[in-house]
Amino acid sequence: MEISAVEGLPEFTPGDSIAEAVESEYHISNNDVVCISSTIVSKVEGRITNFDTYQPSNRAKSIANNLEADSRFVEAVLQESDELLLESPFLLTVTSFGHVGPNAGIDRSNVPNADLLLLPADPDNSAERIRDEFSTDPAVIITDTCGRPFRAGQRGVAIGYAGIPASRDWRGESDRDGRELSATVEAVVDELAAAANIVTGEGNGGTPVAVASGFQFGDHDSSDQLYRDKDSDLIRQALQTWNYEE
Numbered sequence: 001m002e003i004s005a006v007e008g009l010p011e012f013t014p015g016d017s018i019a020e021a022v023e024s025e026y027h028i029s030n031n032d033v034v035c036i037s038s039t040i041v042s043k044v045e046g047r048i049t050n051f052d053t054y055q056p057s058n059r060a061k062s063i064a065n066n067l068e069a070d071s072r073f074v075e076a077v078l079q080e081s082d083e084l085l086l087e088s089p090f091l092l093t094v095t096s097f098g099h100v101g102p103n104a105g106i107d108r109s110n111v112p113n114a115d116l117l118l119l120p121a122d123p124d125n126s127a128e129r130i131r132d133e134f135s136t137d138p139a140v141i142i143t144d145t146c147g148r149p150f151r152a153g154q155r156g157v158a159i160g161y162a163g164i165p166a167s168r169d170w171r172g173e174s175d176r177d178g179r180e181l182s183a184t185v186e187a188v189v190d191e192l193a194a195a196a197n198i199v200t201g202e203g204n205g206g207t208p209v210a211v212a213s214g215f216q217f218g219d220h221d222s223s224d225q226l227y228r229d230k231d232s233d234l235i236r237q238a239l240q241t242w243n244y245e246e
Contacts, residue, residue: 001214003035005199005207011112014046019133022209032138033215034130035196037208038119038159039110041126041142047118048111049076063087073106076116080104085236088244097122098227099159100236101146119144123160131162138211139163143193145202149235156197158189158226165189165222173220185223 008025012018018036028034042048056064056071060078064071066088077091078084081104086092093104105119120126123142131140142160147153158166170184196210230236 001212001216003195003199003210003212005201005205006209006211007207009040009206009209012040012043014044014048016044017133018044018130018209019135022211023135026211028134028136028138028211029213030137031213031215032136033141033164033192033212034134034138035141035143035156035193035200035210035212036127036130037200038105038123038142038144039107039117040208041120041123041130042107042117045120045126047120048114048116049118050115051076054079063091067091073103073116076106076118077104080106080118085239086244089246092239095119097124097159099123099144100227101144105144105146105159120160124162125160127160127162137163141189141193141196143196145197154202156190156193156195158187158193161189161226165217165224166226167223168217169221169223171221187226188217189226 006022006026009021018040022028022034051072054072054075056075060075061071064074077093080095081093082096083094084091085094091103094100095104099105107117111117120142127140127142140162141158143156144159145154146157148155166187166189168186168188170181170186173181175181192212195212199210200207
């Protein structure tokens with residue numbers, strides 16, 4: 001497999017076609033996987049906003065006072081979240097589409113002439129729409145960066161995808177010694193998102209799209225479950241009963 005950043009892309013604005021811009025700079029084949037930063041998806045979908053659109057609720061003001069944060073930002077996070085797992089020492093949220101991360105994924109960087117950039121409202125739908133706009137038939141993954149429990153640093157993750165299963169399911173297959181695998185489900189869309197993040201970078205490089213060529217899913221069962229079920233997510237359940245103390 002080879003993965004390459006797409007150079008020469010413009011600054012995206014609402015209504016632009018990401019697929020058209022990518023195809024003008026890079027030849028996309030049918031079996032490629034196009035990994036696209038959520039930042040530009042949000043921009044073309046008009047998910048750009050300013051602080052003055054938010055009237056902080058009492059809850060937002062209380063949380064903001066505890067965090068020494070802008071109550072308008074906290075209100076934006078609350079409106080983009082289905083659930084707040086932590087209110088302190090930072091806001092850990094569950095978005096409407098199931099992604100767990102700080103601040104509902106709201107970004108305050110790379111947003112010209114605005115205060116905030118929200119995540120796409122429905123990243124799976126965004127991925128399907130962009131995929132349909134290509135003249136070929138690639139898979140599409142919408143990526144974001146996120147921290148990791150128990151490990152330092154951030155890495156790319158998938159928040160939406162189309163044309164590819166979320167996971168390879170190795171359960172029922174055998175290892176080299178003939179032992180049957182019983183628990184291995186490989187999150188390939190996250191792995192591809194992380195690989196894309198290596199070549200697209202995190203700063204001002206202006207390369208928000210990467211293309212993986214030669215990726216083979218293989219003869220495996222597949223799964224389209226990207227997020228753990230709430231009822232079986234033991235960490236999420238533990239957080240609901242935990243309180244932060246300084």
